[in-house]
Structure formats: C-alpha cells, structure tokens
Amino acid sequence: MIATHQYLVAVIGAGPAGLFGARELANLGARVVLFNRDIKPGGLAEYGIYPNKYTMKSGLRKQFRQIMDIPNLDYYGNVTVGSQGDLTLDDIRALGFQAILVTAGAQGTKWLGLPGEDLEGVYHAKDVVYFYNGLPPYSQKPFRFGKRCAVIGAGNVMLDITHFLSREEKVDEVIAVVRRGPVEVKFDKKEMEYVIDNLDQAALDVEIQRVSPIMQAVDQNPMAARASILEALPKALPKVSDTRFRFEFLASPVQMIGDSKGKLTQVELEDNILVAKDGDTKAKGTGNRRRLDVETVIFAIGDKVDESFGLPVEWNEFVKSPSPRFPIDGHSYESTFEDVFVGGWSRQASSGLVGVARKDGTNASKVVWQYLQTKQPIEPKLQSIAEKVKSLGKPVVLKEDVKKLEAAEIAEAQKRGLEAFKYDNNDQMLQAMGLKETV
C-alpha cells in the first residue's frame, strides 16, 4: 500500500546516477519524479557507450527497465530542467518538491578558448559521441570528418572516437595529440584492442624515441611505457580499414587555422616538456610551435557541467557546499542551495565508469534522505505535477511510452535482421510511441 504522506523528491536526469539514485530513494519510501531531457532514459549508457557494446548496453537497459517499473517512481522524458529549460528549479520547488537531486551529467562544453575553435571541422567529443550514438538533435547535425583527423586527449573517449573514425568513417589518419607523455595516457587496454591493429607501431617507436630524453629527465622508463601501450596487441580486433593511427606526445593545441571558407586546414601545436610536481607530472610549453595538416580536430579532454542549469559553476563543476551537513567519505553532495543535491557526473564531471556513477547517485540519494529526515512528509500533489508537465506545450514521455518505444525498436531490429535498432530522431520516436501523428 502506498502511504498518503511521503517525502517528495525530484531527480533531474535519468542517466545511471539518476536512475540508481531514484531507485535508492524510492526503496527508502520517497515518492520520486524523474525529469529527463532525452526521450529515453539511460544517459551516456544509452548515448555514450560505444554502439556495438550490445551485451553491456542491453544488460544496463534491463536494469533501467526494472527501475522504471518501481510503482512510487514517475518518469517525464523530453523535459529539460534549467534556467532556460522547460521547467526551472523554482518551478520544481513550486510543485511541492522537498528536495531536488541533480544528476544531469556534464552537458557543458570544455572549450579551451583557442583561436579557430569555431571553424568547421572543430568539434567536442561529446557532440561526436552523441552523433554516432543517435541522440537527437546531434544525430541530425552535419559533421565533417576529413581524411586526417586530430583527436586531443589520451582517455577512453579519445579511443572511442578513434574507434569510430577508423572502423566506421575509415579516414586516412587519426593522430592522438597528448599533452603529456606515454606514461600519463589514461585509456584502458581493453579499449585499445578495438584500434591497435590500426596503430602505426613504427611511428610509435620513433615518437617514443623522440620523447625519451624528456621522460628520462623525470625518471620515467620509455620502454616500459611503450610495452604498456602495446599490451592490447594479443587481443587486437582485426582492422577493417587502412586508417593510420598514431600518437603525438608532449604537444598541446594552441590554435586552429582555416581557409577562406571557414574550414579547418591545420592545427598548431606547442611542444611540451614534463615537470615533476607533487608525485605527478605537469606539461610545460617550450614555446616551440609546429603545424599538422588536418581537416578535423576533436577535443576529447573531458566535459564540464551545464552553465545554464541554474546552479553556480566553478571551473568545470557545480559549486558544492564546502561544509556539507551530510558528507560521505569526505565528499559533499550538496549544492549551495539547501534543498538541491548533486550526484554522478553532475557532482564530478567526466569521472569514471557507469559503476562509479551508480554508486555516486546512490550516495547522493542517501544524503537527500538524511536531509528529508529534517522535514515532515507531505501529501504529494501528483495531479498538479502531471498537469504542469502537460501544459508545457510539447510531447512529454511517460513510463508506458518508453515501453512502447522499446518494443517498437526491438520489432524494427528483428525486421531488419539487426542486433539492435535505434530511432535517431525525435519525430520517429514520438510516432513510435503514438505521441505524434505519422505524416
């Protein structure tokens, strides 16, 4: 039986942090309403994880489905919250929500403010990832993947983009531009397996040789770093293109150069050295500059939170209360507003795998629950919430609609003989759910 008096909580964002966080709160007895920008739940698990990781994606979808079936949890998809969104934080408060948990991921773009960032052919990894994962509106945008592409960064996102460029776009060359050296790369061996057959090993050896004196100056072992990068070789996935994948270590982009039509033609790099600092290293520019001929530059350097959300932002993150009332493991899950909490990539941008986001969302919910114990349960005005959402003047997606969409996609995959099928525009999704007429 559902109690008449409950705590009422809004969870903003239905990625792994929001979904597992919502489950925690619902299990504790709160009435939870999830608002999600995308039509579908899942966040980056749906629209970030590489499309062909079918087993992982379907396993996560199954867990998300179970969460969506929890009776004291409502879902409103296609609803953006924020100062320029469909609902503001104040709108949410006015609907009677006693606490707001923000698990909206890190949707801002971490541009470096370099000249030429606005040229055609210069992109941020998140947009490219959303594009090839079929998330509207990115799935409908034109991208220019040229013959020679530079990807800035040395994390797993850089490898995912390289995977896409070498196995789908089949470009001529992918150059990973890394500001520090071979020791500081952050990607995992497993992800390297997808692209290592395209790696130009001779070029890697020349590059390791080139940067060896700089590495040795900070007591690094170049050959050990080389071996670590090549660890994925025994399990290399056979290549499907002649794309040449190579690294440019110890280099930072300083400007992008375009032609008279505003199209990227070159990226200018500044060479770096390594400086030992507090047991780690830092990249320091030498002033020496050189240019690479490229038609595409993709920044895979991590993300920042959405500055237009309505919460103060400092550096790449929402400002957290420095003296949290309910810290967990020394971390603050509290914003500077007493009733607004943060979890997952909204608490710490670009940090870790789905399992980390799941734990973080769950922790954030534990904090929300502790806060709620200082309040009285209320009689949630669920009808008023439903009416407000209905009045937004756009199709709003409910739990049962998501089920219809999933069923339609499964049927479409079977019809086409595919492992999985995904609608990549909102109209088709809305039509599949019966929320928009077919034209």
Ligand SMILES: Cc1cc2nc3c(=O)[nH]c(=O)nc-3n(C[C@H](O)[C@H](O)[C@H](O)COP(=O)(O)OP(=O)(O)OC[C@H]3O[C@@H](n4cnc5c(N)ncnc54)[C@H](O)[C@@H]3O)c2cc1C
């Ligand atoms: C390219 C890429 C590949 C990855 N691959 C893997 C992998 O293979 N394995 C793995 O374990 N991890 C992987 N990760 C990491 C994993 O995806 C993240 O750890 C996790 O998704 C973060 O969860 P989150 O809920 O904090 O944010 P997100 O997953 O980003 O979810 C945010 C949710 O908030 C919603 N939202 C955003 N703004 C608003 C708003 N204003 N109002 C309402 N809703 C909003 C979005 O629609 C979305 O549903 C990958 C990440 C990236 C970027």
Ligand SMILES: NC(=O)c1ccc[n+]([C@@H]2O[C@H](COP(=O)([O-])OP(=O)(O)OC[C@H]3O[C@@H](n4cnc5c(N)ncnc54)[C@H](OP(=O)(O)O)[C@@H]3O)[C@@H](O)[C@H]2O)c1
């Ligand atoms: N398949 C998977 O399992 C998978 C796939 C994608 C993402 N993920 C996870 O998602 C998280 C985010 O991944 P990510 O690749 O975005 O982040 P990441 O692992 O933190 O890597 C970011 C890279 O960008 C570099 N960088 C940052 N700022 C820079 C700047 N101003 N100029 C030049 N380079 C800069 C970093 O270099 P420094 O080291 O010098 O800072 C680093 O090499 C990670 O936890 C990752 O494991 C997992």
